[in-house]
Amino acid sequence: MASVPVEYGLILAGILFILGLLGVLVRRNIIFILLSIEVMLNSAGLAFIAAGYRWGQPDGQIMFFFILAMAATEVAVGLALALQFYNKTRTLDTDAASRMRG
Amino acid sequence: MNDLFYVSAAVAILSTVMVITKLNAVHALLYLIISLLAIALVFYSLGAPFVAALEVIIYAGAIMVLFVFVIMMLNLGPGSAEQEKWMLSPGMWIGPVVLVIILMAELVYALARSALRMPGIAMVGPRQVGIALFGPYLIGVELASMLLLAGLVGAFHLGRRDKQQAIGEGR
Numbered sequence: 662m663a664s665v666p667v668e669y670g671l672i673l674a675g676i677l678f679i680l681g682l683l684g685v686l687v688r689r690n691i692i693f694i695l696l697s698i699e700v701m702l703n704s705a706g707l708a709f710i711a712a713g714y715r716w717g718q719p720d721g722q723i724m725f726f727f728i729l730a731m732a733a734t735e736v737a738v739g740l741a742l743a744l745q746f747y748n749k750t751r752t753l754d755t756d757a758a759s760r761m762r763g
Numbered sequence: 764m765n766d767l768f769y770v771s772a773a774v775a776i777l778s779t780v781m782v783i784t785k786l787n788a789v790h791a792l793l794y795l796i797i798s799l800l801a802i803a804l805v806f807y808s809l810g811a812p813f814v815a816a817l818e819v820i821i822y823a824g825a826i827m828v829l830f831v832f833v834i835m836m837l838n839l840g841p842g843s844a845e846q847e848k849w850m851l852s853p854g855m856w857i858g859p860v861v862l863v864i865i866l867m868a869e870l871v872y873a874l875a876r877s878a879l880r881m882p883g884i885a886m887v888g889p890r891q892v893g894i895a896l897f898g899p900y901l902i903g904v905e906l907a908s909m910l911l912l913a914g915l916v917g918a919f920h921l922g923r924r925d926k927q928q929a930i931g932e933g934r
Contacts, residue, residue: 699826717810723896744837
């Protein structure tokens, strides 16, 4: 049984990263931007896992743990910021933040 | 085991496209959960079963619950009741259900063919990962713990509502 070529894993990671990047660039709702950032972080982790699979070493999975911890922190702080943003501006549109001064 | 990779990769790409194109936040969240489950299966097919389990538990479990909480908090209002009713309509959940049934069938297929021990693929199990994590990467674990503490303090500080503001809004 032939195994999956590692290039396909990297191609999948690239496609997912591009989709997440498109989401960040296109959407203006702050919740969607956070979701797209999650997609991008996840695809970066997928690239690490694919590389670890290529050499059969646990290092790729360990890098994924660190990405996971970073993603959890980022989501907690980002969602708290989103709540504060909504309390201040009564909208989730990030273009409203361009009216900030200071 | 190639089928497992290709089908779950297709499901992951499809559901991620739905994440960035859906207008409703809850729709997008459901599709993101499907995408994470599909990527967990991809991890499994790439010989990383421990990370696949963590992806389901931490990403699809814990982090997505945070998103659900925030979306539900922001949706509070007079229109929330009819929104609840609208969310129970089939158009809301039929797409994610179809995708998750594909993933489930794939998992059952893999289990039925007793492909848990995949020949030809070097499985890197939790034991090797743990030894490497608390051996050469110990400083990284410490840094991750400090990062999580900083995130906890930051989220607590940012999420706290001012008393003046709360009184002013009459809540």
